[in-house]
Amino acid sequence: MVRSRKGLAGLAAAATALALALAGCGGGGSGSGDGTSGTRLSDDQQNLTYVLNYGCTSLDPTENFDNCRMQMSTNVFDTLVTLDSKSQPQPKLASSWKWTDPTTLQFKLRTGVTFSDGTPFTSADVKATFDRYIAMKSVLATQLAVVSSYTADDPTTFTIRTSAPTGTLLGVLSMIFIGPEAHVNEDSYWAKPIGTGPFVISDFVANDHITLTRNDTYWGTKANLKTLTFKVVTDTNARITALANGGAQVVAGVTNDQVPTVREMSDVNFSQLPSYTYTFLWFQNNRAPFNDVRVRKALWEALDLQKIVKALLGETADPMTALCPSAAFGCVPPTNAPKHDPENAKKLLAEAGYPNGFSTTIDYSVANTGYDQIIAAMISDWKAIGVTVAPKSDDQATFLKNIASPGDFDMIVNSNLTTTGDADFTLNRLYPCSAKRLGYCNPKLDALLAKARETTDAEQRKPLYQQIANILAEDVPGIGLFENNINVAAKKTVQGLNLTPTENYDWSTVYLTS
Amino acid sequence: MTATAPAPAPAVNATMRHARRARRGVTVRIVVPLVVIGLIVVGAIVVPLVYHYDPLHADLLARLKPPGTVTSDGGTAILGTDQIGSDLFAQIMAGARVSLLVGVATLVISGVVGLALGLLAGHFGGWLDAALMRIADVQLAFPSILLAILVASVLGQGVGNIIIVLSISNWVVFARVARSQVLGLKNREYVEAARALGAGNWHLMFRTLLPGCMAPVIVVATTQFAQVILTEASLSFLGVGVPLGTPSLGSTIYNGTQYLSTAWWISTLPGIVLVILMLAFGILGDALRDKFDPRLRSA
Numbered sequence: 001m002v003r004s005r006k007g008l009a010g011l012a013a014a015a016t017a018l019a020l021a022l023a024g025c026g027g028g029g030s031g032s033g034d035g036t037s038g039t040r041l042s043d044d045q046q047n048l049t050y051v052l053n054y055g056c057t058s059l060d061p062t063e064n065f066d067n068c069r070m071q072m073s074t075n076v077f078d079t080l081v082t083l084d085s086k087s088q089p090q091p092k093l094a095s096s097w098k099w100t101d102p103t104t105l106q107f108k109l110r111t112g113v114t115f116s117d118g119t120p121f122t123s124a125d126v127k128a129t130f131d132r133y134i135a136m137k138s139v140l141a142t143q144l145a146v147v148s149s150y151t152a153d154d155p156t157t158f159t160i161r162t163s164a165p166t167g168t169l170l171g172v173l174s175m176i177f178i179g180p181e182a183h184v185n186e187d188s189y190w191a192k193p194i195g196t197g198p199f200v201i202s203d204f205v206a207n208d209h210i211t212l213t214r215n216d217t218y219w220g221t222k223a224n225l226k227t228l229t230f231k232v233v234t235d236t237n238a239r240i241t242a243l244a245n246g247g248a249q250v251v252a253g254v255t256n257d258q259v260p261t262v263r264e265m266s267d268v269n270f271s272q273l274p275s276y277t278y279t280f281l282w283f284q285n286n287r288a289p290f291n292d293v294r295v296r297k298a299l300w301e302a303l304d305l306q307k308i309v310k311a312l313l314g315e316t317a318d319p320m321t322a323l324c325p326s327a328a329f330g331c332v333p334p335t336n337a338p339k340h341d342p343e344n345a346k347k348l349l350a351e352a353g354y355p356n357g358f359s360t361t362i363d364y365s366v367a368n369t370g371y372d373q374i375i376a377a378m379i380s381d382w383k384a385i386g387v388t389v390a391p392k393s394d395d396q397a398t399f400l401k402n403i404a405s406p407g408d409f410d411m412i413v414n415s416n417l418t419t420t421g422d423a424d425f426t427l428n429r430l431y432p433c434s435a436k437r438l439g440y441c442n443p444k445l446d447a448l449l450a451k452a453r454e455t456t457d458a459e460q461r462k463p464l465y466q467q468i469a470n471i472l473a474e475d476v477p478g479i480g481l482f483e484n485n486i487n488v489a490a491k492k493t494v495q496g497l498n499l500t501p502t503e504n505y506d507w508s509t510v511y512l513t514s
Numbered sequence: 515m516t517a518t519a520p521a522p523a524p525a526v527n528a529t530m531r532h533a534r535r536a537r538r539g540v541t542v543r544i545v546v547p548l549v550v551i552g553l554i555v556v557g558a559i560v561v562p563l564v565y566h567y568d569p570l571h572a573d574l575l576a577r578l579k580p581p582g583t584v585t586s587d588g589g590t591a592i593l594g595t596d597q598i599g600s601d602l603f604a605q606i607m608a609g610a611r612v613s614l615l616v617g618v619a620t621l622v623i624s625g626v627v628g629l630a631l632g633l634l635a636g637h638f639g640g641w642l643d644a645a646l647m648r649i650a651d652v653q654l655a656f657p658s659i660l661l662a663i664l665v666a667s668v669l670g671q672g673v674g675n676i677i678i679v680l681s682i683s684n685w686v687v688f689a690r691v692a693r694s695q696v697l698g699l700k701n702r703e704y705v706e707a708a709r710a711l712g713a714g715n716w717h718l719m720f721r722t723l724l725p726g727c728m729a730p731v732i733v734v735a736t737t738q739f740a741q742v743i744l745t746e747a748s749l750s751f752l753g754v755g756v757p758l759g760t761p762s763l764g765s766t767i768y769n770g771t772q773y774l775s776t777a778w779w780i781s782t783l784p785g786i787v788l789v790i791l792m793l794a795f796g797i798l799g800d801a802l803r804d805k806f807d808p809r810l811r812s813a
Contacts, residue, residue, distance in 0.1 A: 235771075236772050237771055237772055237774065255772075257578075257597075257772065257773060257776060258772075260776070261775060261776075307574055308572075308574060311574035311575065311577065312574065312577075312598075372758050372769075373572075373597055373598050375758065376569075376570050376572050376598045376758065376759075377572040377574060377598060379570045379572075379759075380570060380571050380572040380573075380598075383568075383570070383571070390759065391570070391757065391758040391759055392757075393671070393757060393758055395667075
């Protein structure tokens with residue numbers, strides 16, 4: 001059904017292939033034999049440490065969608081379907097599916113699958129997991145709002161009914177991690193969850209590390225790694241040091257200033273590809289002075305994003321004008337995006353009744369390394385039009401509280417992921433009136449978003465998303481700042497790693513050589 | 515001290531000479547640090563004004579430039595520029611300003627509170643003494659940087675909060691020094707005399723005992739000053755100190771650590787300034803102690 005996202009996803013796939021060719025990663029895929037360099041290490045030595053790009057506060061993917069939870073969940077849980085490198089749905093826990101009518105989707109579930117504690121997997125587990133995601137009223141709430149009912153017809157059949165035809169449903173289902181019926185609705189279970197995936201959590205220390213070990217009873221191809229550690233290292237120097245001294249084999253989020261250092265390391269491959277991760281700024285649209293669109297537009301026009309991004313992020317990111325990353329389907333740049341024009345910005349402020357500017361604040365999380373420089377550069381640009389902005393660096397917990405609905409901030413900067421690789425995921429989750437994230441509401445936009453979601457033909461969806469992008473550029477609820485590239489440095493001994501634009505990697509195919 | 519003293523008369527002369535030299539040494543050790551500190555204080559006040567320094571002003575084309583670079587507007591960044599292109603010299607001096615402000619304010623607050631509590635404890639003794647000194651012991655048993663981090667994370671960032679945090683962890687030293695001094699003084703004749711003449715507690719504490727406490731307290735203050743500045747730098751280095759937009763020596767050093775291999779000057783130069791400031795206060799404190807030392811005073 002989801003025959004969409006052709007062009008750009010194809011580009012991403014090509015980039016992945018290129019990155020892998022450059023990285024000499026042996027082409028991915030399990031059981032593809034030894035790589036080009038060195039012999040495969042013995043099983044006892046198959047221990048890999050990956051330094052994550054972001055912090056790790058909790059393991060519950062039903063509550064929030066940060067990179068850490070998704071990374072862990074991708075390897076510990078299975079989903080009904082999975083998206084391949086072309087964003088096409090492929091069977092996982094569901095062996096097949098069909099739309100029995102335009103609003104009814106029926107899954108046939110795989111048999112012989114057990115959770116890592118030995119409990120068999122049935123349709124009751126899927127149903128309980130759906131209960132959890134819907135009860136949490138959290139990350140997937142707007143996506144799942146179209147689901148009118150779901151039933152476990154028999155142990156291997158699961159049926160979803162939607163209130164309207166929904167082209168993006170399978171993409172959403174690729175993010176629902178199936179937990180065991182008995183525990184999935186208990187908060188305590190999520191402190192150390194178990195799933196049906198290729199790895200099992202053996203240890204978790206918040207904001208420090210997650211250690212996974214191989215699930216030897218996994219139903220599919222078993223993982224090559226014996227242990228896999230996701231490590232949180234906030235100090236950017238320490239990350240590279242870890243790579244140099246063997247403390248880690250793969251490091252995500254290499255910063256622009258470190259790229260030359262990493263390139264000089266002879267035993268390290270550095271790979272880049274466009275990702276679904278992007279960084280944006282939100283205004284609190286119902287709080288003065290941001291309730292005036294002229295003020296929001298002025299603040300956008302004051303920013304010289306081309307210069308800021310090029311100077312501070314170089315090749316690790318690209319400036320953007322849309323509110324979701326161009327690697328994802330439907331994330332087209334608006335044709336009416338404001339240009340860098342401080343003079344006009346001053347004029348707009350004067351029209352809005354702030355000829356002498358005003359003072360405000362901008363929130364950001366200390367967990368996001370490198371933000372302070374970007375914030376300082378933006379503040380500098382705003383100062384040029386008379387707006388004084390005080391930076392507020394919040395610890396991660398405070399930050400998440402401030403950015404959560406209904407949004408307690410004047411301006412806030414955050415990074416985000418268009419997980420499904422489809423504009424619907426980001427735009428329809430954050431910007432409809434019902435989302436209540438940044439005090440923005442435009443019924444015209446809501447109607448277009450709903451229409452774009454219901455349309456199943458990619459060619460018809462594209463012009464809809466162009467209209468949506470233009471409305472967002474007109475209303476300026478927020479500003480898309482830049483789209484991040486994936487900047488991963490890996491030891492040349494790491495084989496079989498498939499980098500994906502979602503930054504959630506399947507580590508079961510990875511192995512180490514000498 | 516009297517290693518070369520063969521005959522009694524020259525021995526006296528040698529001792530006198532030695533003492534005089536020691537006194538001269540003390541003077542030098544007081545004057546030089548004072549000059550250095552004075553220069554830094556003047557620099558901290560004047561330089562950011564002369565440079566029109568704005569900590570949040572970014573000049574992205576001029577970032578990470580080495581010392582001596584001529585900038586696009588014709589000026590020379592004598593100590594180079596930092597990661598957002600602001601002048602490092604101005605930033606170091608603005609940082610010294612914050613460090614000195616924090617140091618002075620903390621010493622005034624913790625000194626006054628510590629001195630008052632120390633006087634109370636020493637003068638009245640009994641349960642008040644026991645209670646105050648046990649609180650002090652409890653606090654001393656707790657690592658001060660850990661306490662500072664704890665309080666800082668509760669109060670949040672900001673220069674005012676840092677001063678509060680550091681005052682909380684520093685009053686103890688003053689209280690203990692003042693108390694021990696009072697215990698030594700309160701049975702001296704002049705104090706007895708004042709008491710016999712009917713002086714009240716207030717008069718005894720602040721007119722007779724306090725002046726006798728001042729010398730050691732001033733010495734402690736100089737060493738504590740260095741300690742406070744260093745703790746502020748550590749807190750900023752750990753990210754619980756001053757917020758973005760308030761440069762301190764510690765935060766500048768911390769920001770530069772990312773660039774140690776490519777732009778060494780960002781961390782190194784403020785580090786050197788911090789070391790010089792520490793040394794100056796350390797030597798000054800040491801010299802003051804020698805100056806107040808009665809064994810040298812007689813010469």
